[in-house]
Amino acid sequence: MKVAIFGGTFDPIHNAHLRVAREAADRLLLDRVLLVPSANPPHKPSGTTTAYENRFRMVELACAVDPRFEPSRLEEGHGKSYSIDTIERVKARLSPSDQLYFLIGADAFAEIGSWHRSAEVLRAVEFIVVSRPGYAYPIPPGAQVQGLETLALVISSSEIRRKLDSGEPVEELPEPVLRYIRDHGLYQ
Numbered sequence: 001m002k003v004a005i006f007g008g009t010f011d012p013i014h015n016a017h018l019r020v021a022r023e024a025a026d027r028l029l030l031d032r033v034l035l036v037p038s039a040n041p042p043h044k045p046s047g048t049t050t051a052y053e054n055r056f057r058m059v060e061l062a063c064a065v066d067p068r069f070e071p072s073r074l075e076e077g078h079g080k081s082y083s084i085d086t087i088e089r090v091k092a093r094l095s096p097s098d099q100l101y102f103l104i105g106a107d108a109f110a111e112i113g114s115w116h117r118s119a120e121v122l123r124a125v126e127f128i129v130v131s132r133p134g135y136a137y138p139i140p141p142g143a144q145v146q147g148l149e150t151l152a153l154v155i156s157s158s159e160i161r162r163k164l165d166s167g168e169p170v171e172e173l174p175e176p177v178l179r180y181i182r183d184h185g186l187y188q
Contacts, residue, residue, distance in 0.1 A: 002029060004101040004128060005090055007036040007075065007083065009157070011049050012181060013062045014172045016155040018069075023148055024103050024128045025068045033103065034072040034090065035059050038081035042116065050186060052076060061176040084117040087124045101146070103128045106137040113140060161187045 006021055013035070021033045037055045040046065049055065056073065063069035074089050075081040083102070091100060102125040104112075109129045112118055126144040129137065139145050155172050163170045164187035170178060181187060 001031045001094070001098045002101070003032045003034065003090065003094065003098060004028075004030050004103045005034050005036060005083075005086060005125070006103040007038055007081075007086060009041055009044065009049055010035070010037045010055050010059050011157050012055070012058050012160060012173060012177055012186070013037075014155050014157060014160055014177075015174060016172070018062055018065060018174065020103065020130050020148070021069060022066060024101075024130075025066070027148065028101065028128065028146060030068060030101070033066075033069050034074070035063055035069060036072045036074050036086060039075045039077055040080050042080045042082065054180075054184060054186060058177045058180055061180055062174050064176065065174065080116075082116040084115075084121050084124065087121065091124070100125050101128050102126070104130070106131045106135050109145075110137040112143075164188065 004024055008017070010017065021035065024030060025033050037052065037059050039052045041049070056071065060071040063071045074086050087100070087102065094100060104127055106129050109127060112121065115121055122140055122143045126146065128146045128148060131147060131149040160170055160172055164181060
């Protein structure tokens with residue numbers, strides 16, 4: 001089985017996230033893509049993200065578009081959400097013949113040396129790195145990397161939140177996610 005971890009704040013999850021997951025699944029013949037909302041991202045100040053349950057529910061709704069997508073609560077809880085912990089939890093559930101990937105944007109991959117236990121993260125998985133237009137990223141020695149260089153999806157969650165707050169039309173969200181946001185008064 002081929003499984004990819006796709007983590008993020010997902011505040012909110014949007015069409016580019018889903019397109020990236022679908023493209024990775026199609027190109028690498030992935031059986032499952034675990035979409036893992038970070039409960040307490042170490043790179044964001046505490047209390048600056050939408051409540052975890054709301055973000056998880058939006059991921060759950062968005063995952064309905066593809067049977068290969070699975071919402072995951074692996075990072076739920078009060079502690080910091082470190083990728084190495086998530087990787088170790090997923091690996092513990094896989095068989096030795098399974099292959100584990102980590103789906104990540106090029107900008108985040110370029111910062112991987114600063115991550116908690118980064119050397120272990122680099123050894124633990126094969127990376128699927130999504131390039132952004134004009135962005136070159138270094139590949140650390142020993143890292144295994146598959147690139148998705150043809151994807152040029154520049155959608156910003158912060159821009160989506162701004163549009164939602166100002167009442168502008170938002171086309172970057174799956175309809176069930178937009179409905180959930182409106183029903184729960186999020187991002188206003």
